[in-house]
Structures are given as C-alpha cells and as structure tokens.
Amino acid sequence: MTTTLNAQIQLVSxxxxxxTLENFKRVDxxxxxxxxxxxxxxxxxxxxxxYMRGRMNEGKSYAQPQxxxxxxxxxxxxxxxxxxxxxxxVGDKVVGMGGWQDYFVVDASQRGxxxxxxxxxxxxxxxxxxxxxxxxxxxxxxxxxxxxxxxxTVVVSAASGAVGSVVGQLAKARGxxxxxxxxxxxxxxxxxxxxxxxxxxxxxxxRDLKSLSGALKAACPSGIDGYFENVGGMILDAVMLRxxxxxxxxxxxxxxxxxxxxxxxxxxxxxxxxxxxxQGFIVSEHxxxxxxxxxxxxxxxxxxxxxFRESVAEGLNSAPEAFLGLLKxxxxxxxxxKLV
Amino acid sequence: MTTTLNAQIQLVSxxxxxxTLENFKRVDxxxxxxxxxxxxxxxxxxxxxxYMRGRMNEGKSYAQPQxxxxxxxxxxxxxxxxxxxxxxxVGDKVVGMGGWQDYFVVDASQRGxxxxxxxxxxxxxxxxxxxxxxxxxxxxxxxxxxxxxxxxTVVVSAASGAVGSVVGQLAKARGxxxxxxxxxxxxxxxxxxxxxxxxxxxxxxxRDLKSLSGALKAACPSGIDGYFENVGGMILDAVMLRxxxxxxxxxxxxxxxxxxxxxxxxxxxxxxxxxxxxQGFIVSEHxxxxxxxxxxxxxxxxxxxxxFRESVAEGLNSAPEAFLGLLKxxxxxxxxxKLV
Numbered sequence: 165m166t167t168t169l170n171a172q173i174q175l176v177s178x179x180x181x182x183x184t185l186e187n188f189k190r191v192d193x194x195x196x197x198x199x200x201x202x203x204x205x206x207x208x209x210x211x212x213x214x215y216m217r218g219r220m221n222e223g224k225s226y227a228q229p230q231x232x233x234x235x236x237x238x239x240x241x242x243x244x245x246x247x248x249x250x251x252x253x254v255g256d257k258v259v260g261m262g263g264w265q266d267y268f269v270v271d272a273s274q275r276g277x278x279x280x281x282x283x284x285x286x287x288x289x290x291x292x293x294x295x296x297x298x299x300x301x302x303x304x305x306x307x308x309x310x311x312x313x314x315x316x317t318v319v320v321s322a323a324s325g326a327v328g329s330v331v332g333q334l335a336k337a338r339g340x341x342x343x344x345x346x347x348x349x350x351x352x353x354x355x356x357x358x359x360x361x362x363x364x365x366x367x368x369x370x371r372d373l374k375s376l377s378g379a380l381k382a383a384c385p386s387g388i389d390g391y392f393e394n395v396g397g398m399i400l401d402a403v404m405l406r407x408x409x410x411x412x413x414x415x416x417x418x419x420x421x422x423x424x425x426x427x428x429x430x431x432x433x434x435x436x437x438x439x440x441x442x443q444g445f446i447v448s449e450h451x452x453x454x455x456x457x458x459x460x461x462x463x464x465x466x467x468x469x470x471x472f473r474e475s476v477a478e479g480l481n482s483a484p485e486a487f488l489g490l491l492k493x494x495x496x497x498x499x500x501x502k503l504v
Numbered sequence: 505m506t507t508t509l510n511a512q513i514q515l516v517s518x519x520x521x522x523x524t525l526e527n528f529k530r531v532d533x534x535x536x537x538x539x540x541x542x543x544x545x546x547x548x549x550x551x552x553x554x555y556m557r558g559r560m561n562e563g564k565s566y567a568q569p570q571x572x573x574x575x576x577x578x579x580x581x582x583x584x585x586x587x588x589x590x591x592x593x594v595g596d597k598v599v600g601m602g603g604w605q606d607y608f609v610v611d612a613s614q615r616g617x618x619x620x621x622x623x624x625x626x627x628x629x630x631x632x633x634x635x636x637x638x639x640x641x642x643x644x645x646x647x648x649x650x651x652x653x654x655x656x657t658v659v660v661s662a663a664s665g666a667v668g669s670v671v672g673q674l675a676k677a678r679g680x681x682x683x684x685x686x687x688x689x690x691x692x693x694x695x696x697x698x699x700x701x702x703x704x705x706x707x708x709x710x711r712d713l714k715s716l717s718g719a720l721k722a723a724c725p726s727g728i729d730g731y732f733e734n735v736g737g738m739i740l741d742a743v744m745l746r747x748x749x750x751x752x753x754x755x756x757x758x759x760x761x762x763x764x765x766x767x768x769x770x771x772x773x774x775x776x777x778x779x780x781x782x783q784g785f786i787v788s789e790h791x792x793x794x795x796x797x798x799x800x801x802x803x804x805x806x807x808x809x810x811x812f813r814e815s816v817a818e819g820l821n822s823a824p825e826a827f828l829g830l831l832k833x834x835x836x837x838x839x840x841x842k843l844v
Contacts, residue, residue: 396772396773400772415772415775416776417776418772418773418776421773426770427771427772427773428768428769428770428771428772429768429769429772430766430768431767431768432736432740432755432758432767432768432772433736433758433761433767435755435782435783435784436755436756436757436758436784436785436786437784438784439783439784439785439786439789440782440783440784441781441782441783441784442775442780442781442782442783443775443779443780443781443782444775444776444777444778444779444780444781445776445779446776446779449779
C-alpha cells in the first residue's frame with residue numbers, strides 16, 4: 165500500500181467574496197505506515213456541504229477555519245483497506261471525516277472518529293445524506309426546534325437539497341403541511357411529485373419581497389407555523405410576513421450571505437408581533453440525539469419511505485467545481501463526489 | 505354617585521408617525537347606574553406603558569387596536585366606591601384595566617377583571633409596576649426565556665424603566681452579571697448605584713454601532729449570555745456582535761420602531777454563528793406564571809430588596825403629554841398618572 169500515492173485537494177488560499185477554483189490545489193501525498201490502532205480507509209464518496217464555505221473564511225465562526233495548505237475537511241464513506249486495529253477488518257464499510265482525498269489514516273481506537281455502517285438495506289452513499297449529517301440536521305431542526313403539530317404548516321428553503329428534502333418528508337410524516345422553496349421548475353416538480361410536499365415555490369420566479377410573500381400566502385393559506393432556514397435574505401423576510409403567532413424558525417444555514425453579502429432581516433419586530441422563536445443550531449453539538457434520529461431516518465430509507473436524490477460528480481479532481489456549483493444551487497439533491 | 509361626571513381621555517385619531525396631543529381628547533361622560541354584580545371603581549393611578557403606542561395603530565398586531573372615540577385602555581389601581589357585588593366592599597383596593605378615566609364600572613363576577621390587592625406592605629402604585637404587569641413581564645422574559653445561570657452576563661435596554669429595572673435586579677439575585685443600557689448619565693448612575701447593576705451604558709454617548717459595541721465589550725468582558733430587548737434597532741445589532749454561543753434574547757419591545765421607522769437586524773447570520781435563541785413574548789399570554797412571578801416580586805418589594813422608581817404626572821389631563829414623554833424616554837422609572 166505504501167507505494168500508492170494519495171491524491172488530495174487542499175485549500176491554498178481564502179476566497180475574497182465568491183470562491184474560485186484557484187482557491188484549491190491538487191496534491192499527491194504519500195500514505196503513511198499504519199501505527200498500532202490505526203486503519204487505512206479508501207474513500208468511496210466525498211460529501212460536499214454548504215457549511216464548508218463558512219470554514220474557508222478566516223474569521224471567527226462556530227467552527228475552526230479550514231487550515232491553508234491542508235486537505236479540505238469533509239465527511240466521507242469508504243472501505244477499510246488495511247488495519248492495525250482489532251475492531252476493524254479489511255472490507256468494513258465506514259463513515260467518517262476523511263476529507264477530500266483518496267485515502268486517509270485514522271486512529272480507530274478514538275471513539276467515534278469512524279463508524280461501521282450496514283449497507284444491506286441502505287446504500288453506502290446515503291450515510292452522507294439522508295442517514296448522515298444532513299439527515300440528522302433536518303431531524304434536529306424539525307423535531308427539536310420546530311416540533312410541528314398535525315395540521316400545522318412547515319416551510320423549508322432549499323427543499324430539494326440533502327437537508328430540505330428530509331425536513332419536508334419528516335414534516336409530512338408528522339401530519340403537517342409541507343411547503344418547499346427551490347430554484348427552478350424541475351426541482352419544484354421533484355419536490356412535490358417525488359418527495360410528496362404539498363407545494364413548492366420556485367423562488368427564481370419571485371424576484372421581490374411582495375411577489376414571494378404573495379406566493380407563500382397562496383401556498384400556505386393557514387399561514388406558516390414552522391420554517392427551516394437554509395438560505396436567508398429575502399426568503400426569510402417573506403416567510404416572516406406570513407408567520408403565524410407562536411411560529412418557530414430553525415436556523416440551519418444562510419447561504420445567501422456566505423460570500424459576505426449583507427442579508428439584513430427587514431422587520432425583526434415581527435418576532436415580537438408574532439411571538440416567534442428563532443433558534444440557530446449546529447448538529448454536531450447535539451450528538452446525544454444522533455442515535456434516535458438515525459434510527460428513524462435509517463428505518464425510513466430502508467423501507468423506501470424517505471426518498472432522496474444525489475448529484476454525483478466523478479473523480480477527486482471534480483470536487484472543487486462540484487462544490488462551487490453546490491453554492492450556486494447547480495446540484496439537484498445531495499452533492500457527492502464518487503471516487504471508486 | 506350618578507350626578508358625578510366621569511372625566512375620560514379618548515383616542516380620537518390615529519397617529520401618522522409620531523403621536524401628538526391632537527390624537528387625544530378629554531370627554532366628560534356620565535357614570536352609569538350599577539347593575540347586579542357590578543362595582544364602581546375610582547382610579548387612583550393610571551399606568552402608562554410603551555405597548556399602548558402599538559395599540560394606537562390600526563394595523564394587525566398581537567393586540568386589538570384601541571378603538572377610536574373610546575376611552576384609552578390601560579391598567580389602573582384604585583378603590584371600590586360603590587358595589588352591587590358581594591365579593592367587593594366599598595374601600596377595597598383593586599387593580600384592573602380601568603383605562604384613562606376617573607371612574608369605571610365593571611362586572612366583578614367575571615373572574616380576573618379586577619383583583620383585590622393588599623397595601624399593608626406594598627404601596628398601591630407598585631401593583632402597576634414592579635408587582636404588576638411590568639414586573640411579571642421582566643420576570644417572564646428573564647426566568648422563562650433567558651434563564652440566566654450564575655456567572656453569566658445579562659444585558660437589558662431601557663434599564664431604568666419599569667421593566668428593565670426589574671430584569672437587572674432579578675438577574676443579580678440569580679448570581680448573574682447585570683449590565684444596563686439607559687439614556688443619560690442620571691439614569692445610568694441610578695441603575696448602578698441604586699438598583700445595583702454591575703454597569704450601565706449611556707446609549708446617548710454612543711451614536712454608532714462601533715462605539716456602542718465597544719462600550720458593550722468593555723462592560724461585558726465575558727460576552728453577553730442573555731439580552732432583554734425593550735428597544736431594538738442599533739442596540740440589538742450591537743448586542744448581537746458581543747453575544748456568546750448559546751445566548752438567549754427575550755424580545756419584549758422594540759420602541760425604536762413604534763412610529764414606523766425601519767429597524768432592520770443587520771446580521772441575522774449571527775443567530776446561526778452564535779447558536780442564539782431569540783423569542784418574542786407577551787406577558788398577558790402567560791397568565792399561568794403570574795402567581796409564581798407575583799409571589800417572588802411581591803416578596804422582594806415588601807422586604808425592600810427590589811427597588812423601583814416612579815415618574816408621577818398629576819391629574820387625568822396630564823396623561824397624553826406624559827405618555828408622549830414616555831415614548832421619548834423622558835420618564836425616569838415607571839410612568840404613572842395620579843388621579844387621587
């Protein structure tokens with residue numbers, strides 16, 4: 165194994181505004197010898213996620229910045245190809261934070277750094293999506309913050325994406341009305357026809373607040389009780405204009421402001437007028453709920469009740485461009501990079 | 505009694521922007537005969553509160569608008585002067601929603617419309633302030649939303665006012681650091697020296713976000729864990745720049761926007777970055793907590809541990825001008841109108 169080179173994508177500069185391909189560089193590194201307790205994992209799929217944009221900045225945020233000239237961090241699924249750890253055998257399928265590279269070495273005696281997964285009823289890639297971090301993110305925000313009651317209306321932005329698609333389906337499973345926002349007629353059709361949402365608004369058809377608020381009024385005749393925020397900006401303003409008394413907003417992402425654009429909330433007094441609760445969260449800080457969430461999500465995927473879609477880029481070298489596309493909404497469903 | 509006239513202040517027009525004296529009119533009405541179950545109360549003090557500004561508007565809000573050409577609604581304390589209800593005797597001191605008038609008639613058989621109060625250890629006027637709606641408002645936002653832990657830092661705007669003064673003292677009683685914002689050196693000195701806050705910032709000395717944020721940094725060296733919002737606008741922006749992870753904002757009032765001024769929240773992405781919770785509330789929707797809150801507040805006032813200050817305008821005719829002054833922060837402590 166040690167003569168095989170490990171292709172990596174590193175971050176080599178920080179974006180000024182919108183990121184570009186020049187922020188990334190491919191490097192071929194050596195694979196180190198395994199020490200006791202370590203395993204070598206070959207990545208099959210990389211996960212590309214919007215949160216990675218935030219980590220490309222230097223500024224203070226909830227997560228440490230991605231260090232320059234190091235491999236881009238990120239979730240991966242793959243297979244153990246060499247092991248010096250009695251708990252892992254060659255051939256085991258695992259999920260972990262392997263980063264944008266073909267291989268990674270990890271001390272598997274540290275609890276939780278990699279997890280074995282069962283691919284009998286659940287495809288390996290789903291552990292990066294509906295049965296992984298995005299799925300648990302959807303679950304946490306919907307169940308623990310929005311907590312929809314039967315008959316309530318839940319709206320989610322980026323509704324065809326890895327998180328939003330799960331939010332709406334979980335809301336439907338709880339008897340709520342699910343309304344999505346997505347970019348383009350194809351995505352909206354998918355959200356309603358395949359995922360089973362009650363309605364989906366193409367935000368590209370609504371360029372101003374009045375138009376978008378009107379579309380929300382039509383799609384949510386009883387107002388909005390819960391909103392799962394992935395985008396921010398004008399969409400949040402429009403939702404707040406239609407929010408019911410005691411509505412809840414789970415703030416998961418604000419991709420509209422990722423490149424430093426100002427995204428003010430126009431009328432925060434609506435939080436008071438409507439007695440709203442707005443709560444930000446990061447799923448990695450709530451590891452205690454992962455078993456409960458993954459149990460529900462895994463069961464729904466294994467039985468075909470929870471549907472999801474993947475955009476798969478081929479090969480490590482495609483990762484930067486696929487990531488830039490994700491930030492512009494070019495993906496359709498969970499964005500992955502397939503390595504094997 | 506029936507030949508005595510009842511002086512009233514009515515709302516006769518809705519303000520366009522800032523309200524004026526012309527929005528109000530004094531009317532002398534007859535006092536109706538009492539029917540069975542009714543009592544006649546002579547108001548001793550009227551309560552003037554910022555929420556009344558919102559009710560002067562016609563638009564949809566959490567409360568019904570104040571009807572035109574009717575007496576201004578509002579809390580009062582007074583004395584029963586005639587009764588056809590076995591539960592109330594002449595001379596009973598009561599708190600209720602008597603409105604801006606000398607007398608009111610109420611069906612006292614309806615539960616909760618007036619409440620007898622004990623003035624042995626608590627002055628009658630305090631039932632409109634620290635041991636009344638403003639006190640319970642402070643208690644609810646602080647205890648039920650901010651829930652400060654010992655060692656945390658709680659900031660409150662309008663800190664010398666009827667609500668803010670209680671927020672800080674309750675926070676101190678729970679072992680938190682209390683930092684106020686108030687307008688002017690006199691109010692700030694009172695907040696620290698009399699009320700026992702750890703620090704108070706004169707917001708009039710800080711005309712831009714950078715200056716105010718810097719003052720908050722100096723006053724809150726460990727950041728801000730809880731914020732009780734009475735004002736909105738730039739103050740909220742400045743607080744959010746200093747907010748800690750998992751901080752909580754109880755949104756009680758946004759007086760900065762009461763006249764229709766835009767008061768956008770500049771950086772709502774901080775809700776996510778700092779995993780904040782922002783929650784609006786109206787104390788009248790949480791009647792279940794009033795007994796618990798009033799028990800604590802009454803005990804603290806009766807034993808002299810909870811301090812408060814009153815601005816008392818004399819006579820019913822002074823109510824409109826005193827109310828306009830309240831909206832501009834001219835009051836110092838709880839604004840009352842003394843009728844008897």
